[in-house]
Amino acid sequence: MANHTSTEYQSVIQICKALFIKKTADYGTAWRILRISSITDQIFIKAQRIRTLEEKKISKVGESITSEYIGIVNYCVIAMMQMELDPMVANEISEDIVSRIYDEKIKETTELMYAKNHDYGEAWRDMRISSLTDLILMKLLRVKQIEDNSGQTLASEGVKANYQDMLNYAVFALIKLGLK
Numbered sequence: 073m074a075n076h077t078s079t080e081y082q083s084v085i086q087i088c089k090a091l092f093i094k095k096t097a098d099y100g101t102a103w104r105i106l107r108i109s110s111i112t113d114q115i116f117i118k119a120q121r122i123r124t125l126e127e128k129k130i131s132k133v134g135e136s137i138t139s140e141y142i143g144i145v146n147y148c149v150i151a152m153m154q155m156e157l158d159p160m161v162a163n164e165i166s167e168d169i170v171s172r173i174y175d176e177k178i179k180e181t182t183e184l185m186y187a188k189n190h191d192y193g194e195a196w197r198d199m200r201i202s203s204l205t206d207l208i209l210m211k212l213l214r215v216k217q218i219e220d221n222s223g224q225t226l227a228s229e230g231v232k233a234n235y236q237d238m239l240n241y242a243v244f245a246l247i248k249l250g251l252k
Contacts (some may be wrong), residue, residue: 084243087246093170148213
């Protein structure tokens with residue numbers, strides 16, 4: 073089953089990255105202006121919209137739940153990039169460098185997914201997509217609290233680990249939604 077997960081996971085990531093690179097070609101790296109807290113709020117908006125669509129079953133904007141989960145994946149990557157990029161470096165970064173850093177962040181996050189997937193026995197496969205949405209929202213509330221505490225934690229994992237978990241939950245949801 074783990075090999076099946078690997079194939080599905082990588083397929084979803086390829087779709088997310090392809091969109092990210094196309095948007096980079098369209099907009100450049102305008103996201104470099106965002107503070108981490110603003111990225112957290114962007115992810116929150118997307119997750120809250122998914123939850124609303126799950127409950128109301130009607131979309132008046134036209135963007136699908138799938139597109140919102142893809143947005144969560146890509147904003148989580150942006151957040152992890154922003155955490156490590158020097159804020160003094162120029163806002164515009166070449167597409168090649170963005171692609172390389174994207175791959176680095178995904179590699180780190182994929183390794184975490186494999187470790188947790190092993191320990192939890194692929195429990196996500198038996199979960200409802202709505203539960204994955206709720207877990208993302210819970211992680212967002214945790215991140216907001218950590219941000220409000222100036223990044224200080226007493227006993228919990230840091231912000232990056234929460235972004236990685238959210239990214240993985242979003243990929244799992246996309247797999248369950250049939251994105252391939």
